[in-house]
Amino acid sequence: xxxxxxxxxxxxxxxxxxxxxxxxxxxxxxxxxxxxxxxxxxxxxxxxxxxxxxxxxxxxxxxxxxxxxxxxxxxxxxxxxxxxxxxxxxxxxxxxxxxxxxxxxxxxxxxxxxxxxxxxxxxxxxxxxxxxxxxxxxxxxxxxxxxxxxxxxxxxxxxxxxxxxxxxxxxxxxxxxxxxxxxxxxxxxxxxxxxxxxxxxxxxxxxxxxxxxxxxxxxxxxxxxxxxxxxxxxxxxxxxxxxxxxxxxxxxxxxxxxxxxxxxxxxxxxxxxxxxx
Amino acid sequence: xxxxxxxxxxxxxxxxxxxxxxxxxxxxxxxxxxxxxxxxxxxxxxxxxxxxxxxxxxxxxxxxxxxxxxxxxxxxxxxxxxxxxxxxxxxxxxxxxxxxxxxxxxxxxxxxxxxxxxxxxxxxxxxxxxxxxxxxxxxxxxxxxxxxxxxxxxxxxxxxxxxxxxxxxxxxxxxxxxxxxxxxxxxxxxxxxxxxxxxxxxxxxxxxxxxxxxxxxxxxxxxxxxxxxxxxxxxxxxxxxxxxxxxxxxxxxxxxxxxxxxxxxxxxxxxxxxxxxxxxxxxxxxxxxxxxxxxxxxxxxxxxxxxxxxxxxxxxxxxxxxxxxxxxxxxxxxxxxxxxxxxxxxxxxxxxxxxxxxxxxxxxxxxxxxxxxxxxxxxxxxxxxxxxxxxxxxxxxxxxxxxxxxxxxxxxxxxxxxxxxxxxxxxxxxxxxxxxxxxxxxxxxxxxxxxxxxxxxxxxxxxxxxxxxxxxxxxxxxxxxxxxxxxxxxxxxxxxxxxxxxxxxxxxxxxxxxxxxxxxxxxxxxxxxxxxxxxxxxxxxxxxxxxxxxxxxxxxxxxxxxxxxxxxxxxxxxxxxxxxxxxxxxxxxxxxxxxxxxxxxxxxxxxxxxxxxxxxxxxxxxxxxxxxx
Ligand SMILES: Cc1cc2nc3c(=O)[nH]c(=O)nc-3n(C[C@H](O)[C@H](O)[C@H](O)COP(=O)(O)O)c2cc1C
Ligand code: SF4
Numbered sequence: 041x042x043x044x045x046x047x048x049x050x051x052x053x054x055x056x057x058x059x060x061x062x063x064x065x066x067x068x069x070x071x072x073x074x075x076x077x078x079x080x081x082x083x084x085x086x087x088x089x090x091x092x093x094x095x096x097x098x099x100x101x102x103x104x105x106x107x108x109x110x111x112x113x114x115x116x117x118x119x120x121x122x123x124x125x126x127x128x129x130x131x132x133x134x135x136x137x138x139x140x141x142x143x144x145x146x147x148x149x150x151x152x153x154x155x156x157x158x159x160x161x162x163x164x165x166x167x168x169x170x171x172x173x174x175x176x177x178x179x180x181x182x183x184x185x186x187x188x189x190x191x192x193x194x195x196x197x198x199x200x201x202x203x204x205x206x207x208x209x210x211x212x213x214x215x216x217x218x219x220x221x222x223x224x225x226x227x228x229x230x231x232x233x234x235x236x237x238x239x240x241x242x243x244x245x246x247x248x249x250x251x252x253x254x255x256x257x258x259x260x261x262x263x264x265x266x267x268x269x270x271x272x273x274x275x276x277x278x279x280x281x282x283x284x285x286x287x288x289x290x291x292x293x294x295x296x297x298x299x300x301x302x303x304x305x306x307x308x309x310x311x312x313x314x315x316x317x
Numbered sequence: 318x319x320x321x322x323x324x325x326x327x328x329x330x331x332x333x334x335x336x337x338x339x340x341x342x343x344x345x346x347x348x349x350x351x352x353x354x355x356x357x358x359x360x361x362x363x364x365x366x367x368x369x370x371x372x373x374x375x376x377x378x379x380x381x382x383x384x385x386x387x388x389x390x391x392x393x394x395x396x397x398x399x400x401x402x403x404x405x406x407x408x409x410x411x412x413x414x415x416x417x418x419x420x421x422x423x424x425x426x427x428x429x430x431x432x433x434x435x436x437x438x439x440x441x442x443x444x445x446x447x448x449x450x451x452x453x454x455x456x457x458x459x460x461x462x463x464x465x466x467x468x469x470x471x472x473x474x475x476x477x478x479x480x481x482x483x484x485x486x487x488x489x490x491x492x493x494x495x496x497x498x499x500x501x502x503x504x505x506x507x508x509x510x511x512x513x514x515x516x517x518x519x520x521x522x523x524x525x526x527x528x529x530x531x532x533x534x535x536x537x538x539x540x541x542x543x544x545x546x547x548x549x550x551x552x553x554x555x556x557x558x559x560x561x562x563x564x565x566x567x568x569x570x571x572x573x574x575x576x577x578x579x580x581x582x583x584x585x586x587x588x589x590x591x592x593x594x595x596x597x598x599x600x601x602x603x604x605x606x607x608x609x610x611x612x613x614x615x616x617x618x619x620x621x622x623x624x625x626x627x628x629x630x631x632x633x634x635x636x637x638x639x640x641x642x643x644x645x646x647x648x649x650x651x652x653x654x655x656x657x658x659x660x661x662x663x664x665x666x667x668x669x670x671x672x673x674x675x676x677x678x679x680x681x682x683x684x685x686x687x688x689x690x691x692x693x694x695x696x697x698x699x700x701x702x703x704x705x706x707x708x709x710x711x712x713x714x715x716x717x718x719x720x721x722x723x724x725x726x727x728x729x730x731x732x733x734x735x736x737x738x739x740x741x742x743x744x745x746x747x748x749x750x751x752x753x754x755x756x757x758x759x760x761x762x763x764x765x766x767x768x769x770x771x772x773x774x775x776x777x778x779x780x781x782x783x784x785x786x787x788x789x790x791x792x793x794x795x796x797x798x799x800x801x802x803x804x805x806x807x808x809x810x811x812x813x814x815x816x817x818x819x820x821x822x823x824x825x826x827x828x829x830x831x832x833x834x835x836x837x838x839x840x841x842x843x844x845x846x847x848x849x850x851x852x853x854x855x856x857x858x859x860x861x862x863x864x865x866x867x868x869x870x871x872x873x874x875x876x877x878x879x880x881x882x883x884x885x886x887x888x889x890x891x892x893x894x895x896x897x898x899x900x901x902x903x904x905x906x907x908x909x910x911x912x913x914x915x916x917x918x919x920x921x922x923x924x925x926x927x928x929x930x931x932x933x934x935x936x937x938x939x940x941x942x943x944x945x946x
Contacts, residue, residue, distance in 0.1 A: 100641045101796050103836045120835055125641045140835055144798075147832025151801035175825065176805040187794070204636070205794070208619065210804040212794030 061132040070128045077105055077123035085136055087123050088145070088165060090152075090236065091188035096197055098125040099189055103148050108135040120144075142169075150174055158182040161237050184239035187212060191231035191240060200224055200276070203231060203252065214240075216252050227256035227270035261291035268292065319596030321604030323486045329595070330473055337474035342421065343399040344368070347462060349386025349545055350580060351702075356410070357394035358383075363413035364396070371417060382471075385549015385584075386541075387462040388703035389449055392432065397444050397462070404444040405430035435699045435721045452719050454681065455705045456689045457505070457665040458542075461549035466584045469591035472552040478597055480671030481556045484563060485605045488671075490520065493564040497667065499675030501687030506532055506623075506660030507735075507764050508840070509686070509753040512667075515657055519565040519647035522655035527567035529558050529609075530632075530651065530658045533574040533581065534616055534623035537736035538787065540765040542691040543661035545703055547574065547581035550665070551588035555611065557664030559598060560671055562609040565657055570611040573628055575618045585613055620737070620791035624839050625658050627793070638793050639839035662691055662766075682708035686752035690763070696733075696770035697724045709750040712742065716770055727772040730871075731855070733780065735764030737787045738844035740851030741771070741780060760851035762844065774924075776873035777856040778863050782810035784848035792841060799842025802833040806849065815876045816937075818864035823853065872934025875919040879937045880912050886931035893923035893932065914940055 056072040061079055068083035075098065080087050090102035105123040110116070110133050120140065135141070149166045154176035156162045166172075191214055192203050202225035206215045216222030227249050232240040242251035247267055249256045258267035259274050268291035278285035290298065320326050346352075346361040365381040387395050392406035398420055405416065408430060419425045431440045432447050441447050455461075464471045472478075484493050498513035519527060531554055535543040547554060558570050574581050589611055592598040600608045614632055616622050622637045629651045631637030650656025666688060670678045679687045686708040692715070695701045699721030706715065712732055716722070723729050731741040734751075740761030742749065749755050753763050771780065785807045794800040806829055812818055830846035837843045853860060862868045869877040882893075882902075889907040901917040904910030912923070912932075924932040 098641075100838050103796055103798055103838065106836060121643065122641060126643050144832050144835040147802075147829060148797050148836050151805060151832075152797055154805060155801055176801075177808050187797075187800070189795075207794070208621075209789055209792040209794045209800055212800065 059128050059130045061128055061130065061134065063134040064136055072128075074128045075124055076107060076109065076121070076126045076128055076132070076134055079128045080107070080123055080134065080136060087136055088169075089124060090165075090186055091190065092124045093190055093194075093234065096190070096193045098122075099193065100125050102152075102186070102188060104145055106141050106144055108138045108141055109133065110135070145169060146171065151176060152186060153178075155179050156183060156186055156237075159184045159186070159237050159239075162186065184237040185214065186237060187214070188236065189214070190234045190236065194230045194234045198228070198230060199280070200226060200228075202226070221254035222252050225252055225254050226272040226276045227251055227254065228273045228276075259288055261294050262289045263294040263298075264291060266291050266293075319594070321596060321601070323482065323603075326478075326482050326486075326603060330479070333470040333474040336470060344381045344416075344421065345384050345397040345399060345462065346381060347385075347387045347393060347395040347397075348383040349390070349393075349461075349548060350541070351386060351390035352393035352395060353580075355393045355407075357408075359410045360394045360396065360408050360413065363410035364416065367413045367417040368421070371422070382465045383467075384464065385461040385466050386545035386703060388453075388458070388545070389447075389700070390703070391701040396430075402444045403442050404432055404447060406432045448721070449700050449702065449704070449719055452706070452714070453704050454689050454707050456669050456678070457546060457553070457662045457691055458550070458703070458705045459669060460553065461545060464550060466549055466551055467587050469552065469588065469595060469597075472550070472588075476672065477550075477552040477668070478556050480668035481559050481597065482603065484560050484671050485603050485607060490564045490566065493560060493671065494520065496671060496675040497564075500666075500670045500678035501675075501682070501685075502663065502666055502670060502678065503686065503753065504660055505662035505666070505690065505766070507762070509763060512659060512663060515647055515659070516561060516564050518645060519567075519655045519657045522648045524655055525566075526569070526654050527565055528651045528654060528656040529562045529565065529567045529570040530628075530656060531558055531570070531572040531661055531664050532623060532625070532628060532658055533572055533578070533661045534618075534628060535575060535578075535661070535765065536618070536620035536623045536791075537765045537767055539695055539769070540693050540736060540767045542693055542703055542766055544578050544581055546661050546665050546691075547572075547578065548584050551581075551585045552592065553665040553668055554585070554661055555588055555592050555598060557659075557667030558611060559602065559609055560667050561657060561659070561664065563607055565655075567655075567657070568608050568610070570609060571614045571632060571651075572611060573614050573616050573632065575616050575622075577618055582613060582615065589613070619793070621793045621839070621841055624841060626839070628658070629656065638795050639841070641838065683750060683752045683755075685754055690751070690766060692766040692768050694720050694768050694770070696768070697727070697772040697775075698722070698770040699724055706751075708752045711748050711750055713747040715751065715768065716747070720770065723770065723772050725772075727774065729770070730773050730775050731771045731777065731780075733761075733769040733771065733784075733848070734767065735762035735847070736767045737784050737791075738762075738841065738847050739764045739767070740847045741777060741855065742851070743855040745855075760854050761847065774871060774873065774921075776814070776869050776871040777852040777859050778810065778869070779814050779873055781848045781852045782807070782814055785810055785845070788841065788845045792845075796836075796838040796842060798833045798836035799838065799845060802829055802837075802842070803845055805829065806833075806846070810849075813860070813863050814869075814874045816863070816867045816874070818860075818867075820864060822864055823857075823860055826853065866936065867938050868936035872924075873921070877937050878919050878921075878934050879914060879940055880917060880919060880921070880923065881933055881935065882910050882912055883931045883933050884909055886929050888929050888931075890928060892926045892928065896922040896926050898922060 058069045060069050063080045063083040063085045066083040068079050070079045088104045091099045100122050107123045108118040110118040146169055149169050150171050153166045154174040157178040202222040203216050232242050247258050256270035259269050259271050261268050269288055274288035320329050348357050361383050394408050396405040396408045426442045431442045433440050460475050464475050494513050494516050502512040503509040533543050599610050621627050624639050627637045627639045646656045682688050689705050689707050691705045693703050729744050731743050733741045742759050742761055756763050789803040789807045792799045792803050833846050834843050859870050862870050872878045887909050891906045894902045899916050899918055901913045
């Protein structure tokens with residue numbers, strides 16, 4: 041990354057053609073198929089995002105990554121797009137801080153702060169853009185949910201789809217179907233862990249875990265006895281054939297210990313085989 | 318019987334025409350949704366029964382035909398007698414016997430049922446002479462009201478599928494696209510995108526599997542042009558789609574119809590079956606080797622589901638929410654395959670263009686907006702209904718020429734065009750020629766072709782609030798500027814109409830509007846500020862009055878308006894006394910009436926009924942000065 045300025049930096053999918061573009065005057069190379077956001081990050085230009093996650097499909101809900109793009113042949117005309125979803129193109133000129141980008145981003149953050157006046161992540165982001173207090177009517181029932189939909193999208197991505205966004209407009213929220221304990225939920229906590237404001241409540245106690253109003257029986261590590269995964273999660277992933285059910289016998293910590301022990305044994309046993317530098 | 322050659326098609330047309338002219342007398346009964354709601358099915362039954370009963374007396378074969386919407390919904394149920402072309406309005410089932418006796422058998426015109434022109438006060442018996450029809454030019458709606466939508470032969474006798482035959486038998490797909498280009502056809506669903514360019518890009522897209530889709534979602538409240546076309550002439554939509562599919566190389570099509578349009582689904586389904594049976598749809602169309610079929614897809618009905626990316630998502634069985642369209646649908650649309658999506662009216666234009674030539678279509682309209690356009694004319698106008706006119710017709714001609722002027726001859730204030738996210742155009746622009754560019758320049762848009770006429774009893778701040786409310790409920794909520802922005806904008810407007818406006822509100826509105834226009838994901842959010850910005854542009858002083866003087870100049874906003882009776886004008890007719898819902902008016906017949914401010918809720922009911930215009934509004938805050946609580 042430090043060589044970026046001289047050599048151009050690289051981002052994007054493996055394989056494919058390399059594209060050269062410029063982000064705020066910095067030239068950068070990305071692989072075909074990459075988005076402008078990746079190009080900007082590779083060029084070291086910061087663009088705020090809330091609903092973006094590299095492992096998930098672009099969503100385009102938070103609108104914070106707005107940028108202006110143009111091409112020399114467009115005669116000065118610029119197009120306002122979102123960086124997370126606009127494909128990088130050869131010769132594209134990206135401007136991340138034009139007057140209208142900065143101003144629109146400010147309006148969006150002002151609105152978000154009105155929705156989530158007490159959420160540290162939102163307060164901090166707004167402050168960095170010069171907003172201390174919302175100019176709109178602050179939500180009388182403050183929420184930490186920014187509706188980025190990362191939770192529902194990661195759940196979809198895993199092929200579970202236990203939760204979804206429901207209702208239109210200002211009444212939109214994330215909920216299990218019919219507001220009841222979601223039948224498809226496996227208690228894997230992917231939603232709670234991906235949530236940027238940690239606003240999905242759950243509880244893991246001795247032997248059981250509760251999330252979305254559903255309580256799960258836990259599987260204990262056969263070595264240390266810690267309750268490390270829900271039975272439903274082990275069944276789901278084993279049932280899908282990606283891993284054997286035995287994979288879940290040990291918790292992650294014990295698995296690492298076991299692996300380390302194997303390496304040590306190997307390095308002692310096999311001549312010419314050593315671990316580490 | 319399937320038609321498998323050009324000769325066979327010509328024979329079919331000739332036979333259909335012959336059958337049609339054999340029915341020398343037709344009684345056309347409008348069975349569009351509007352007339353059905355007014356009881357036209359009963360009228361059709363009564364007429365048919367009466368004709369059957371008098372079978373032997375009727376000198377020539379007479380046939381009752383249920384047609385689609387004639388457009389003049391205000392006057393329904395409508396009955397037209399052919400070949401005389403007599404139009405009867407507001408017909409009741411009990412008029413059936415008289416119509417058959419006097420008009421069908423006797424050839425007389427029943428003056429009571431004839432349309433009375435509100436402008437001249439004259440009775441106009443001829444369908445074609447009624448100004449509402451006379452001033453129209455119908456292309457997309459060419460056969461609505463003329464054909465029985467449930468009878469493909471009747472449609473063919475009136476020219477249906479002639480454009481398709483010409484395209485398939487004599488033209489290459491490229492030539493078809495060129496013809497559409499010459500016509501200058503642009504999308505009728507709102508944005509006005511050039512149809513030929515869309516088709517060409519889809520034709521050029523890689524892959525063998527492509528889709529042709531018809532957008533029949535029509536989510537605008539009050540709009541009904543697409544419904545009327547699908548109900549009244551489903552074949553025009555099917556014909557257009559087959560031609561489009563041939564042009565782009567697609568073999569699968571969908572018509573997306575909202576759930577609230579059951580009659581459209583029935584008529585489309587029937588039309589699809591009949592077209593298939595005749596070889597006008599399905600495998601080996603007209604024996605040319607071209608395969609294409611259409612399925613109907615029913616939609617959940619949210620306004621945003623009409624947006625192209627949301628519509629395709631919902632057709633894929635996913636949540637019907639918009640997504641960014643940086644890759645065109647013509648390359649990656651439905652199921653990520655090349656897709657052409659056009660509006661119902663756009664499709665309905667296609668067959669006529671092919672049959673009569675692109676140059677004919679382009680001879681109507683303005684420099685950049687060619688052909689004709691359908692509008693639904695509603696609100697405070699004498700003649701409401703569905704109309705189709707050449708692009709470039711002025712607002713004045715539409716509202717005064719066809720619409721007959723403002724209801725009750727009140728002063729005209731504005732016309733709202735383009736549906737809920739359109740804008741309001743003021744009186745000073747009445748001579749504006751209506752086309753895509755001119756409406757956009759005026760701060761409004763073509764949108765779905767809705768036109769709501771407003772009189773002087775309209776508060777423009779309240780109008781903006783009303784549309785904001787609709788859009789707030791229809792925003793899907795996916796993106797922040799639209800979801801939160803509309804919510805906050807509505808809050809500001811609720812304060813304005815309640816007299817809680819603050820200085821600085823106008824600037825706040827403008828800043829928020831710009832943020833929503835630039836920041837929102839889809840056109841719903843981007844265009845949502847239109848009603849706000851257009852009213853602010855033309856009626857800024859009304860905003861200022863609400864904020865600075867706590868007054869509603871139009872005398873509408875309840876919290877700001879009080880009512881009183883002008884002593885010299887009241888004739889004591891007692892009408893206001895009867896309508897006041899809270900008993901705030903006292904007075905005896907033929908004596909002066911009085912409104913009691915302590916009970917009056919400022920609903921304005923008295924104002925609307927007073928025959929002598931003796932009711933006056935004034936700013937509520939003056940009540941305090943008068944020493945009234
Ligand atoms: C919120 C929203 C609602 C829309 N609803 C409709 C609709 O009901 N019918 C329609 O044809 N187009 C609708 N559109 C426009 C479509 O996205 C699309 O542009 C159109 O169907 C393309 O057809 P055309 O080129 O023939 O106009 C809507 C757009 C938006 C943003
Ligand atoms: S602009 Fe409104 S309707 Fe469109 S995606 Fe955003 S929230 Fe949904």
